[in-house]
Amino acid sequence: MERRTFLNISGLALGTMMLPVTGRAIAADELLAPMATAFKKTLADTALGAATKAGASYCDVRIGRYLNQYITTRDLNVENVANTESAGVGVRVICNGAYGFAATNDMSPDAVANAARQAVAIAKANARLQSEPVQLAPVKGVGEVAWATPFKKDWRAVPIKEKAELLIAANKAGMDGGASFMQSIMFQVNQQKYFASTDGSYIDQDVHRIWVPVYATAVDTASGKFRSRQGLSAPVGMGYEYLDARPEDKIKAAGGVATLYKQSYDVIEDARAAGRDAKRKITAKSVTPGKYDLVLSPEHLWLTIHESVGHPTELDRVLGYEANYAGTSFATIDKWESKTFKYGSPNVNIVADKTTPGSLGCVGFDDEGVKGKRWDIIRDGILVNYQATRDQAHIIGEKESQGCSYADSWSSVQFQRMPNVSLEAGKKKMTPDDMVKDVKKGIYIVGDGSFSIDQQRYNFQFGGQLFYEINNGKIGAMLEDVAYQSNTQEFWNACSAVCDDRDWRMNGSFFDGKGQPPQISIVSHGAATTRFNGINVINTARKIG
């Protein structure tokens, strides 16, 4: 479930902006000094020792320091600059076959040992009600190792003034392009995560991420209409170099209707285009409902993959652990066991991974100390696997965890979260323009918009940012009021072609929500431009008052 936090930021049409700012604010110069590894190891050993002594059969410790910087702008004003830090220790144990978890922001040995003992006490209490003892798939300890996001430019070292000026320049470009109002935000994340377990791992990781969403709104006072267009950037697991736009990373959309981006992003150019597009949308033709062949750009399709493949193949949902909140899944174990369940057409090959450089899911090790991997979820259209953690691997006959454990804070307990889930590029050489040539009556959609799917992931509805009609192999006029409604299995079985790897790129989410109490995760989804035949399109325009 994409949380509405995302929508509240992006919409701006209703309500005030909600930023997920947590933790204490610190001065910029304090961000660069890391905690000493020796200190973290000693603290971790204290917790491991205390938990074991209290009766735990297993213990893991996560020492986290989470640094964020948010710069928010509105038109030509910087609204807010916030530096936040959150640091503390989370201890998870297994005792008598049950989990226990406790966390503290007091990083003294006594407090951490106490948290470990509390976790054991909670596990013992939970064990009395436990009907399914926890079984962890084995993980070999890796000793003392380190991993870092391979960034080139550290966002923490770039002056705030330079960043603020970039956003203001983008907003100005958007307003010059035709927007009445602009908003842009720079989210910058550094997670310093230290993991240690009784399996003998001491893993120090330094994770960097950045996202620069842009929102252009055009208002036509005479008609009373307003329309918005979001930026087409991706949130990435990279450094500030993502904002140093390189010509080789720019791609023309089919028919040249937009400029799209691969490994770097030109925020000023895209903001200008967003302003222009927002204004054009006001007078665009309203779509005629009916069946259309949809040509979906990766900037759009990532969200459909996320909701209709990513979430239904989370094993905890399949098993019922999320029944009271996010829901369960139609992709049940019997369908997987049959080895014949046609999730999609033979063109559909979906791969999960925690290894693609630059992606949000890319880490050296997950929050259970399992090395990042890559595996098939759907092969030639058939459901072949799920996403699992150590305690779930045995349920699907895996000997090892797939490395899908994540917690959004040192104070949150880790659980199964989505790795990158991506559609493989087609093997046949095909560009988006080639793909459009085969379409008689279709719609080309660029960018993600409104999204909603049922609790078992059958029925969905998606909007977008830019819509263009396709008539007899040619991109035509801009359309508005477009959303498509389909059923997951029908939709993926209608997949008729996927462009080749020259067109493959990732997009993703900074705010994927799951669990009670809710936790936020990050995930990327890759795809090339893809075609789906005969999909039901509705007209979303309504009149009130």
Next chain:
Amino acid sequence: MTILTQEQTKKLTDRLMAFSKADECIVTVNGSRTGNIRFARNTVSTAGLSDDTSISVQVAFGKRQGTATINEFDDKSLEKVVRRAEDLARLAPENPEFMPAVAKQAYKPSDTFSARTAAIDPEFRAQAAAYAIEACRKQNLVAAGFFTDRNQFSTIANSNGVFGHQAQTGLDFTCTVRTADGRGSGWVTRTALDAGRFDAREAADVAIEKALRSVDAKAIEPGRYTVILEPAATSELLGYMLGGFDARQADEGRSFLSKKGGATRLGDKLFDSQVNIWSDPWDKDVPVLPWDEQNMLPRERRALIKDGRVSALDYSLYWAKKKGLNPTAGSGNIIMAGTNKSTAELIANTKKGVLVTRTWYIRMVDPQSVALTGLTRDGTFYIENGKIKYPVKNFRFNESPVTMLNNIEEIGKPVIISGDEVAYSMLIPPMKVRDFNFTSLSDAV
């Protein structure tokens, strides 16, 4: 250290103000103790207790503003947090829309604390889960749910003499009950300020009954139906719409409350005459803090929709000054007028219709009309001649809450409700609404 008294926080905020060398200083202190228990597959999955207290200090030099927060309370830390905020303020660019801190205000306390809720212990939480689990095990049903309770305080202060302190408690319980074969699903939500008004058995029984009744749902054609929407089916739709009562957005032409030519719909009759919605911090069922923590203005009882007319918009300090109007304290709760009729009475008065337990995954489709999409979930039933005839498959809807509130036929008795994604405490009645737009069927149970 978690739950501080008024005397303690007064001393603390005075100390912080004394450290400040800035033109102005605004302080908020929040502390909470939150407990929870989560269960699924008829067993407890996680349980926890978390304590947190934090101080936020916002200072300004001219139009430059900085904010810092900390969770340590010794004198050295208090001075450090003030200095950090001052450092950030000096680095920040001038904000042309900066507004100075408000003058001293009077806040009339609201009754937001219950000693019974504050005393909830792990045994109470375990019992809340245990009843649903045990009842479901006996009936070959599967329970999943979440119970959480909180005991907290909020303090606000500024260098103009503003000071407010109040304690709050609350609990939320949700439970989903599914048949073992996955063909039926029921759900319940309960929220209470006072634990004495929460009954885990009553709640679980509702979810169990809905699960048993929803087995073997029939598919009926999507289209426009008369619906009886239980409060959990409308709370988030209303939350979406009322969250958009912002004057600046309306004046700027980018809201459903904007009109052609630049005017707003303030004063317009946009809804059925039966619709009356207000906020009131002192409401006995859904009391909230008597101030808006963002701008520290006192909340008042305020009509948002009166006899179907838009009767108020929210003005920030900046926008009010620009427009020469008074700024408003944001609403903390939403109360909709109803009658004494039960949901059963609304059903009895219905010839043909659909009963909707709840709606889910609601997202904006068109901000121009607040057209929303989402789905029904966990108990959707066909009504004929005043009786529930059979369960029906879930629907996707595409509908604007503005249209929904125009098509009201009958209103029932309001109940306390909170939503997954709504920030308000709400008191919402069940409603009978004609021509509700279901656009497709869902196979989800």
